[in-house]
Amino acid sequence: MKLNNLKNIFVALTIVIGLTSCSSDDDAIVIDPPVVVDFSGTFSQEDQMGRPGINTVFSATPDIENSFNVTIPSQQGAAFQSLFETQLAGLHGAFGVSYENNILGLDITTLTTVLASDVLQVAPGAPTTYFDGTNVLTGRTLTDDVIDVSLILLFGGQNGDRFNGQDLDGDGTPDLPILVTDGVSGSGETPSSTFPYLETPHGS
């Protein structure tokens, strides 16, 4: 469909049929001036995202956050991977431990390298999910618990259950805080199985 058709539609929509109320005895058709839908100009980037939470999690300062949003994905790795690695190492260090390779077997450099390029992989020919126990990073559904998946990849260690409030030394207090789940599941989300999938807004 060409834009000319689009413009014609707009013109048609602006035709107002009404009754004249003054001197004429006949009905009249009042036609507004033709409306041209204008899409011209240059649009400059302000925000971007691929995977959920990457910028919020890893960018340590407002300046880095702003910069991340206007750095194209092909340049994000070079610009941010080392910063992200420092951030993740520091988070572990705050609790007196070091990062452990995660359930995907990724060391801290590899993990932050993968995450620094903030794009979402999508599999058109396989189940799409952020992680469903079998498939990983093949999309993102409306009910995927992306927070828990992300936390597990960052803090869960090789079994995914590190930072889960365990009291391994039996002293009555957890050895590490709970950082592998926020305790919120997607059970409250009930998207439709048909387009447009998202639920009706609250308060409507």
Added chain:
Amino acid sequence: MYCRKHLKLNKMNKIRKTNLFIIGGLLSLGVVFMAADHIDAPAVVGTTADITDLYAFEGADPDNTVFVANVQGLLAPGSSASFDENVLVEINIDNDGDLVEDLVIQAIPRDGIMYFFGPYAPSQTGLNSTIDEDTQYLGQVVISSGSSATTSEANGISYFAGLREDPFFFDSSQFNAIIGGMASGGFNNPGNDDFDGTNVLSIVVEVPNSLLGGTFSHPAGTGVEVFNTWAEAKRKQ
């Protein structure tokens, strides 16, 4: 004719956004956990160009992929937030894994209608975009504001734009407490979904995979064939 609603950020929105930028005592590392992409950077917080989430999943028709790009999150019920006619939302698709877009799907509102262009190969990649309005227009849909969803379909693509319940869920309050150094035990079980009861402005397109170009082997080494996607909000200069 359509009357454009005025744009007003609700108070709750502003409060939440402020809270998430409290830099806590923990490590002095700043905002270190996660809140999806809601309010992710000062330059876009509270603006009409703040992308909150991107979803991409198989459609009800398994030969289609659904893209959902949400903006202006944490809207309280009754909020009259609306899409900004100066903000182009662009879904980028990389078909060869070089992290450069090969195809774009563009959405921009005009007078209560969301117009869609592509997927098509843009004349330029990167931070600046133009709209090839003469040859790449493919569809449009009336923007929905209430419970009923106005949808349309053209050229095999389904379109929706409007207010929806925000499907994101997260205990962001506890997150704030943790980064504030006030929650040494970490998250709670169960936690509290702070996004429960909030709305967001959604753009949804369901596109036949045949229009989405090629795939490459997953960079994580899983062997699954994928394309890369990401969403951008771009403001008219």
